[in-house]
Amino acid sequence: MSEQNIPLAGVIGSPVAHSKSPQIHRHWLSTMGLKGHYVPMNVSQDDLKTVLQTLPKAGFVGVNITIPHKVAVLELADLVTDRAILIGAANTLIFRQDGKIHADNTDGYGFIKNLQNAPGGWDAQAGPAALFGAGGAARAVIAALLDAGVPEVLIANRTRVRAEALRSDFGKRLRVFDWVQAGNMLDHAATVVNTTSLGMIGQPPLRVPLDGLQKGAMVTDIVYAPLKTKLLEVAEEAGCRTVDGLGMLLHQAVPGFERWFGARPTVDSATRAAALR
Template sequence: MTILSGTARLAGITGWPVGHSRSPRLHGFWLERHGIDGAYLPLPIEPADFPAAIRGLMLAGFAGVNVTIPHKLAAFAVCDEVEPSARRAGAVNTMVFRDGRITGSNTDGWGFLANLRAHRVDPAAGPALILGGGGSARAVAAVLLDLGVPVSIANRTRSRAESLARELPGLQVVEWNARDDALPDNALLINTTPLGMAGQPPLRIDLDRARPWLTVADIVYVPLETPLLAAARARRINCVDGLGMLLHQAVPGFRAWFGTEPTVDDALRRFVAADLLPA
């Protein structure tokens, strides 16, 4: 049993709903590993209550929160300061409360790059094709463009892809129906759509047209082995699953809230992955 003191450090994740999040399990592992007097809590907050609730958490002594759907954009308005990572990503996913002020950042892109590197993939090695046009697509595109990587994006709704391209100079738009034709020109294929997620139809793309040096990355982590990754492995294409992005993007927040640099390792991955397995 964990017993908190009156000076325990508190953080959490807010969304609506938030019960699906694996972040409490992830941060709880680190808290126990490091023997920290603290807790990381799921915080379901309705959208209309978000600004008042965030200020209330700060006044109640929380060190900060992670932010998930549907609050990532609303978090901008609540923050007193927004770091460049969040401005480039177009969303806030990490909030730090300090001295009565709220600072917002976005760690999704950082987590994506860290996950690639953990799999010995150099994100700057070649052109990238991103599938999807949501917040994760923007965060990933932004960090790759900042590395000087040529990036193309294909989204089922072209207008959404064009909007991202206007906000991120250098981003090229590919027609969704032309994604198979674009594949051979890229060294990295990244799925940021929900296609392939549990309960969703699989993503369709002709991997037989891939070059031998292609790496396929899927940010979906339920299931760990998406149909896209299974198809890639069957063709001996290098694969990176989405769980590592979840783990790595959590590091900066934990460090800021609890004052300890956590480690992403096999023990953590096994612990979080055990909660992803079907019952």
């Protein structure tokens, strides 16, 4: 293979130095013996369009997109998947050979795969899902939960109007609770999800009463710093099954890697270790 044909990919954001994606993709490239490179790129909003037009000419086959560009890239893409349109954001771009930019969102895919790969698996139809937060991550998670067959999503956000907007977009399988009543969602929830940054290192704690957690419920937090948040600690003590947020990050990376480098990677303990280096 000639040097100019080695596929290049990367992650675009601002800031981007904190991203674990380079560690994940480089691990897969190395362990699978594939030629390719994956690099972080700090790109401002003003330069985003120019950079996306230039990268394919430099040998790039695609990129991941992170904050703050996940919404803006929808306007710059030539083709957008249905799920990216529904979520209103894209995290994976494929630079096609015909010159078109293809935008997708694999966050929801990664979220569901993380639950399904938990010991004992996950039953979407076991009962309602309770969800904290109504931001961009919540949209991806809600779309994935409904698509997987969860009968109802109960949602609470500190600003109720944002949760109401989600109900307007996703329909009557969403039920909105006031933030002060968020703990009441847990009484019948088979799945509990925190999509907020509350409980993350450097952020305020998630101050929601958790005494309603049901034994055997699946509880997950999309935060992965710390790996075991207070929510997951309390859930374990209550006899719940728990899944940390790192798995979502790992699984969402799989479809992009496969499209860019031509082989499907496996998410395993070595992948987790590589991300945590």
